[in-house]
Amino acid sequence: MSGSISIPNYPANNRVPGFYFALDATKANTATPGRRVLAIGQMTGGAAQPNVAAISAGLADAQGKYGASSQCAHAVKRYRQIDTVGELWVLPLADDTAAKAATGGFVVTGTAAVAGTIPFYVGDRLVPVPVNAGDGGATITANQVAKAATMPDLGVTFAVSSNPIASTITAANKGLSGNDIQLGVALLGAAGGESIPAGLTVTISPMAGGTQNPTTLAAALAALGDKSFDLIFHPYNDTASLNVIQAFLSDTAGRWRPTNQQFGHGITAVRGTLGTVTAFGVTRNDQHHSIMPISDSPSSPLAWAAQLAAQAAVSMRDNPARPIADLALAVLPPSLTGRFTFDQRESLLFDGLSTHRVDDSGTVWIERLTTTYQTNALGAPDDSYLDIETLLTLQVAIQDMKTFFGTQFSRMILVDDAAKITAGQPATNSKLARAAIVSRYRYQCAQLWCQDADGFAAAVVVRNAGGGVLQCLLPFRIANQLRVVACNVQFTKP
Incomplete structure (x- = not known):
């Protein structure tokens, strides 16, 4: 076998006798990105600086930093009722100077x-x-x-x-x-x-009588820098605030754009009757936000948002493709007359809104967490991003592929497919890259994030575009969630 083997940090012209070993961890990396959740809320006082996110050290810490009666402290309390171990950060906002209190x-x-x-x-x-x-x-x-x-x-x-x-x-x-x-x-x-x-x-x-949510939200989000958050929950359901978060997370100029890849998904809740919430739902069209109508539940929209985010975070750490459904929330249910019926929940799910159900004991259960995405750029109905699990699974799969490829192919020489690359040389071509991508996709299928590894292998395209650029078409086929079992009970009477 011709060619040389590249040994990291070892001088190829060394003449001193001995045995020399270099460590190369490119085949050993099994780490996954850290999972973080961000709570956004307003502070009433305390030692914290507005618009500066900080990791939460628990309820007592939040009460001291942001005020015992603050939205921030309330968010931490309700989140920790479900997710006691996940990494939680808090982004505190000051009340707007033009705001009035309800x-x-x-x-x-x-x-x-x-x-x-x-x-x-x-x-x-x-x-x-x-x-x-x-x-x-x-x-x-x-x-x-x-x-x-x-x-x-x-x-x-x-x-x-x-x-x-x-x-x-x-x-x-x-x-x-x-x-x-x-x-x-x-x-x-x-x-x-x-x-x-x-x-x-x-x-x-x-x-x-409460007026004007914080207008510093955009600046506070921008100040997060390059720190990633998988889920972002908050108490806001006004158009201005939702538009700010939509822009922050967008595919074109936000955290989901290819040159950013910070990802993230917003979660909040909205109070109101069926007519009120459906009129609200059809005004939103954002695949990176989920909104739960809560009817007349005594629990606040922030409490609902915190609990939904906590259940989503726990489920995401387990497996992002697993349905975030049939999970209980520690909130008070809507009144008997305020609970949405089957037909009403069906309507909500076609209006960009999520649904919950209430059992006979009064326990509230997540039924389906959808996004507010409803139509494509042409205004045609589009269910591509209907469920939150689609976005969470894509995020995890993309992050995994990025980590794998970045580890395996860091500082590689790129040559054409006809070039001979011997073992140990720090070089690759489109064929080798393609084989590595297919191999990693098979791993993702084994994790049950994705499916149809053979179909992916047949359809994936990796092209050397010149100038050190590999262009890839990755036909991800993500896993579905079991949601409906429809049966025809064909009985007899012998």
């Missing part, structure tokens, strides 16, 4: 005929207030405000107002997200041990 409140009237407890709710957080027989609205309101003061992580502040006597509730963070904070009373009903003592009536003023 407000609402409770009015308690009458006189308690018996002692008991009023189970007030802020979102899905219970604020239990004791009641003695003979207590009226003024006493109960004062006790309610005092109780809320002992719960600094509610996401709101309570104050007593007059004419009529009531508790005024103000969102801790200014902006549109405060309007999504649900106020309730005795949400679990008598079956759940909750009721309003006889003689009393509670009237709720829904949260409203």
